[in-house]
Amino acid sequence: xxxxxxxxxxxxxxxxxxxxxxxxxxxxxxxxxxxxxxxxxxxxxxxxxxxxxxxxxxxxxxxxxxxxxxxxxxxxxxxxxxxxxxxxxxxxxxxxxxxxxxxxxxxxxxxxxxxxxxxxxx
Amino acid sequence: xxxxxxxxxxxxxxxxxxxxxxxxxxxxxxxxxxxxxxxxxxxxxxxxxxxxxxxxxxxxxxxxxxxxxxxxxxxxxxxxxxxxxxxxxxxxxxxxxxxxxxxxxxx
Numbered sequence: 001x002x003x004x005x006x007x008x009x010x011x012x013x014x015x016x017x018x019x020x021x022x023x024x025x026x027x028x029x030x031x032x033x034x035x036x037x038x039x040x041x042x043x044x045x046x047x048x049x050x051x052x053x054x055x056x057x058x059x060x061x062x063x064x065x066x067x068x069x070x071x072x073x074x075x076x077x078x079x080x081x082x083x084x085x086x087x088x089x090x091x092x093x094x095x096x097x098x099x100x101x102x103x104x105x106x107x108x109x110x111x112x113x114x115x116x117x118x119x120x121x122x
Numbered sequence: 123x124x125x126x127x128x129x130x131x132x133x134x135x136x137x138x139x140x141x142x143x144x145x146x147x148x149x150x151x152x153x154x155x156x157x158x159x160x161x162x163x164x165x166x167x168x169x170x171x172x173x174x175x176x177x178x179x180x181x182x183x184x185x186x187x188x189x190x191x192x193x194x195x196x197x198x199x200x201x202x203x204x205x206x207x208x209x210x211x212x213x214x215x216x217x218x219x220x221x222x223x224x225x226x227x228x229x
Binding site for chain 1: 154156158160164165166167168171172177209211213216217218219220221222223
């Protein structure tokens with residue numbers, strides 16, 4: 001059974017940093033691209049990042065490019081999201097998701113974790 | 123960026139009804155659209171991918187259709203567990219974008 005467990009969320013001040021982790025189990029981690037998606041309180045879904053199987057290719061929307069960095073450790077079946085220069089508008093539940101495809105993925109998110117809340121506030 | 127416009131934003135229906143949610147896109151996407159269901163306080167779940175392919179384990183009362191700039195999600199014989207918010211998503215180009223959501227409520 002596929003399981004994705006996010007951790008690392010919490011309260012951080014504007015301008016601060018936070019690193020999220022997503023521990024994966026129940027599938028061959030090295031066969032699939034991985035994704036982060038976020039959801040601000042009461043709002044819709046926003047794609048945050050995609051990382052390829054090898055970790056060599058990463059993709060971001062303009063809203064986080066240059067501030068967020070996704071990485072993965074295939075030996076630990078874990079992906080990470082390093083978030084710097086955080087802003088109030090980054091406040092959201094952050095979901096880790098698995099792509100249906102390998103390499104750089106198919107942008108189809110077939111399994112999701114339960115999410116971790118990040119609150120950016122002074 | 124590809125804009126995804128869902129309609130309606132909410133609807134009320136009875137158990138047993140057939141409901142259709144529409145997603146209109148700002149450019150032609152061929153069949154590069156997925157649909158997700160999200161229940162309150164839970165993570166989204168994939169229902170349909172590539173416009174009309176049913177994800178493994180999803181009941182057959184869910185179906186997807188359309189191509190180009192208009193896509194639909196249809197739920198036939200609505201069940202109590204189907205009351206949730208539904209999102210479309212395009213996979214055609216980055217940034218990947220979602221529709222604003224359609225909340226399906228009990229009448």
